[in-house]
Amino acid sequence: MKTYDWIVIGAGITGAALAYELTKIGFSVLLLEQYQTPQNATRYSYGGISFWSATTAITKQLSEEGITRHRILSQELRADTQFRELDLILTIPVDINPEIMAKFYQEVVIPPRLISIQEACELEPLLNPEVISGALTVKHGHVHPEKTTQAYIQAMVNLGGEIRFGQFLELVTTPSQKCTGVKTNNTTFNSDNVVICAGGISRKLLKSMGIAAKIYFSHAEIIETPPIDIKLHSLVSPANLQRYELEAECTQIDELWDNPDYEIVPSILDAGVVQFLDGSLRLGQISRALTNPQAKIDSAASEKWLRESIRQILPSLNNIPGKWHHCIAAFTHDKLPLIGAIGEFSGLHIFSGFSSPFIFLPPIAVRFAKFVSGQEDEIIKQMSPER
Numbered sequence: 001m002k003t004y005d006w007i008v009i010g011a012g013i014t015g016a017a018l019a020y021e022l023t024k025i026g027f028s029v030l031l032l033e034q035y036q037t038p039q040n041a042t043r044y045s046y047g048g049i050s051f052w053s054a055t056t057a058i059t060k061q062l063s064e065e066g067i068t069r070h071r072i073l074s075q076e077l078r079a080d081t082q083f084r085e086l087d088l089i090l091t092i093p094v095d096i097n098p099e100i101m102a103k104f105y106q107e108v109v110i111p112p113r114l115i116s117i118q119e120a121c122e123l124e125p126l127l128n129p130e131v132i133s134g135a136l137t138v139k140h141g142h143v144h145p146e147k148t149t150q151a152y153i154q155a156m157v158n159l160g161g162e163i164r165f166g167q168f169l170e171l172v173t174t175p176s177q178k179c180t181g182v183k184t185n186n187t188t189f190n191s192d193n194v195v196i197c198a199g200g201i202s203r204k205l206l207k208s209m210g211i212a213a214k215i216y217f218s219h220a221e222i223i224e225t226p227p228i229d230i231k232l233h234s235l236v237s238p239a240n241l242q243r244y245e246l247e248a249e250c251t252q253i254d255e256l257w258d259n260p261d262y263e264i265v266p267s268i269l270d271a272g273v274v275q276f277l278d279g280s281l282r283l284g285q286i287s288r289a290l291t292n293p294q295a296k297i298d299s300a301a302s303e304k305w306l307r308e309s310i311r312q313i314l315p316s317l318n319n320i321p322g323k324w325h326h327c328i329a330a331f332t333h334d335k336l337p338l339i340g341a342i343g344e345f346s347g348l349h350i351f352s353g354f355s356s357p358f359i360f361l362p363p364i365a366v367r368f369a370k371f372v373s374g375q376e377d378e379i380i381k382q383m384s385p386e387r
Contacts, residue, residue, distance in 0.1 A: 001188075001189075001190055002028075002190070003181075003190040003191060003192065004028045004029060004030045004189065004190070004191040004192070005022075005027035005028045005029065005191065005192055005193065006019075006022050006027050006028070006029045006030070006191060006192070006193045006194075006195060007029075007030045007032060007181065007182050007189055007191040007193070007194045007195070008022070008029060008030070008031045008032065008195050008197055009032050009168060009182065009194065009195065009196050009197060009198055009205075010032070010033065010040070010196070010197040010198040010199060010352075011031050011032070011033030011038075011149070011153065011163065012038070012040040012041060012042035012043075012149065012197070012199055013042040013045075013145060013148060013149045013152070013357055013358070013361060014042075014197040014199065014351060014352060014354060014357060014361060015031060015033070015197035015198075015351075016031070016149045016150075016152035016153045016156070017152050017361050017362060017365040018195065018197055018351055018365045018368065018369070019031040019152070019153070019156045019161055019163075020077075020152045020153070020155050020156040020159075020161070020365070021365040021366050021368070021369035022161075022369045022372075023156045023159045023160060023161035024156075024159060024369070025369045025370065025373055026373075027369075027373075028160070028161075029156065029161040029162070030161070030162045030163075030164060030189055030191065031153065031156065031161065031162065031163040031164070032163075032164055032165075032166065032168065032182060032184065032189070033163065033164075033165055034165070034166065034167050034168060035165070036165050038146065038149075039327070040199060040327060041199050041200060041220065041327045041328065041329040041330070042145050042146065042149055042357075043145070043146060043325075043327065044220065044222050044224070044282070044325045044326075044327045045145045045282075045329075045357075045358075046142075046145075046235070046272075046274045046282055046284075047142055047143045047144055047145040047148070047274070047276075047358055048088075048140060048141070048142055048235065048274070048358060049066065049067060049070055049140065049141025049142060049143065049358045049359045050063075050140060050141075050356055050359055051063045051064070051066060051067035051110075051140075051141055051359055052108060052109060052110035052112070052138045052139065052140065053108045053109070053110075053356075054108065054109045055107050055108055055109070058336070058379055058382065059335075059360070060109050061379070062359070062360050062363050062364065062379070063109065063359055063360075065362075065363035065366075066358075066359040066360060066361075066362050066363050067141055067359070069362040069363055069366070070083050070141055070143065070358075070362065071083065073148070073151075073362065074151070076155075077151040077152060077154070077155040078151075078155065078158075079147070079150070079151035079154060079155070080147065080151075081143045081144060081147055081148040081151055082142075082143055082144040082147055082148075082276070082277050083141065083142070083143050084141075084142050084143075084277075085139050085140065085141055085142070086139070086140060086142055086234060086235055087123055087124075087137055087138075087139065087140070087233070087234040087235070088112075088137060088138055088139070088140035088234065088235045088236075088237065089120055089123055089124050089127070089135050089136075089137050089234045089235070089236050089237070090112060090135055090136040090137070090138075090237055090238065090239035091120070091127070091131075091132050091135050091236060091237070091238055091239060091313060092132055092133050092134045092135055092136070092239045092240070093131070093132065093133065093238075093240065094130070094131055094132060094133050095133070096133060096239075096240065097133070098114055098133050098134035098135075099114070101134075101136070101239050101240065102114040102136060104239075105136060105239075110138060110139075111138075112136035112137055112138035113136065113137050113138065114134060114135075114136055115134060115135050115136070115137055116134055117129045117132055117133070117134055117135075119135075120132060120134065120135035120137070123135075123137060123233065123234055124232070124233050124234045124236060125233065126230070126232060126233075126314050126315075126316050126317070127236070127313065127314065128312065128313055128314065128315050131312050131313055132313075135239070136239050137234075140235055141358070141359070142235065142274065143358060144276055144277070145358070148358075164184075164186075164189070166184035166185050166186040166187070167184055167185040168182065168184055168198075168205070169183045169184055169185060170182075170183050170208075171183075171194060171209060171345075171348065172188060172190070173209075173345060177344065177345050177346060178345065178346045178347055179193075179194050179345045179346065179347040179348040180192075180347065181194070182194060191347075192347060193347050193348075193349060193372070194347060194348055194349065195348075195349040195350065195351050196348075196349070196350045196351065196352060197351045197352055198352060199217070199328070199329065199330045199352055200217030200218075200293060200327070200328030200329055200330045201217075201293055201328065202215050202330060202350065202352040202353070203215045203216065203217065203257070203330075204293055206342070206350070209344075209345075210344075211342060211344050211345075212254075213338060213342070213350065213385055214251070214254060214332060214333060214338070214385075215330055215331075215332055215338050215350070215352060215353045216247070216250065216251055216257060216330070216331055216332065216333075216353075217293060217328040217329060217330050217331070218243070218246065218247065218250075218287045218288060218289055218328065218329055218331065219286075219287070219288040219289075219290050219295065219297065219326060219327075219328055220284070220285050220286070220287055220326070220327055220328070220329045221284065221285060221286040221287075221288075221297070221302050221306065221324065221325070221326050222282050222283060222284035222285050222286075222306070222324075222325055223281075223282070223283040223284065223303060223306050223307070223310075223322040223323065223324055223325070224280065224281070224282050224283075224322055224323055224325055225280055225281040225282075225283070225320050225321060225322035225323075226280055226321065226322075227278050227279030227280050228279055228280070228281065228320055229279070230316060230317070230320070231275075231279075232273065232274075232275040232281070235272075235273075235274045236272055236273050236274075236313065236314065237270065237272035238270050238271060238272060241270050242268040242269075242270055242287075243268065243270055243285075243287050244335070244355070245268075246265055246268050246287055246289055247331045247335075247355065248333070249264075249265050249289075250264040250265045250289040251331075251332070251333035252333075256291070257291050258291075259291050260291065260292060261290075261291065261292045261295065262290070262291045262292075263288065263289060263290050263291075264289040264290075264291065265289045267286060267287065267288040267289070268286070268287050269285070269286045269287075269305060269306065269309050270284070270285055270287070271306075271309040271310055271312070271313050272284060272285065273310060273314060273317065281317070281320070281322070283306060283307075283310050283317065283322065284306065285306075286302055286305065286306060293328050297326055299324050299326070302324060302326075303324040306324070330352050330353045330354065331353055331354075331355045332353040332355070335355045335356075336353075336382070336383050337351070337352060337353040337354045337355075337360070337364065337383055338350045338351075338352055338353045338383065338384075338385040339351055339364065339368060339380055339383035339384065339385075340380065340381075340383065340384040340385055340386075341384075341385075342385060343386060349372075350385055351365075351368060364379075364380070364383075367379060367380050368380055
């Protein structure tokens, strides 16, 4: 049986990008995915590229590399990722002073510009002026998540990489703690290295092997619509984004995640919307810190909450048809992914926990592929799961 240099577990945007970069550098690569029709966080994401929002030396470097890479990625992969740069409008609630909100953004590499209610409504005529005190605006990158993922996968296959579908069962290991492959419901695949790109289920997968990793997940909920005639001119998101606060709060005590069915902090909703080039919308998002990745959620109540929140900020989107969706999204305690070897088993690696995958993932995938082929990289070292 063939032995691959690398098996990549998970064919969301994370696994797809890494599999491509590893294949591009010359490794034999197998990409494993459970579902032929994607059910992962990539499938239901916005596809936003927040290259303007970096605040640290590492994130500034990666943001510059990331937006540069996106600008040429369609050409390199020979497939349209639908990359564009559009106006992002960060809405400020009517009860918050715009000047105070603007100060929270002064540390980012490209601070958004504070605009009046009138200016915000000129940029986005669908906004409800009665519920905002102003807005911030900045250019924001955007791609189609699924098309970008498929572009990476097809480019990998064109270079000689392989993709197989099957349900992951377990990692194959030796008594000497060496990871030598992956067992699925169909067969066993052998490899010199295995890398986990399983997003929100990475923690559960590692825990099944007795490995503790500080990687977490939130339950994210959106409404997806078919193509509509209403034209949105910008990407709309709240300026007082609560998701990152939820992530920071629920990672303070790691042991809480060992509870089998527990809500660590109350759920939040950040009312935002993006329209894709085909006219379809993604409205969201609700985030929940539930420790059970298979937790049952009241979809009817969630959809009602989502629609009521969107109706306040964008009234014309009130009654458009759409379908509620749910997924789990990975993150870490410090907004940097877990990248590198897992000490308990030689040949086992993790590449997961991207809070902002579409900006940081493309350059980090390039860097990791070079790193495992022998090139030193201080940024990859700083993302070690041992940090």
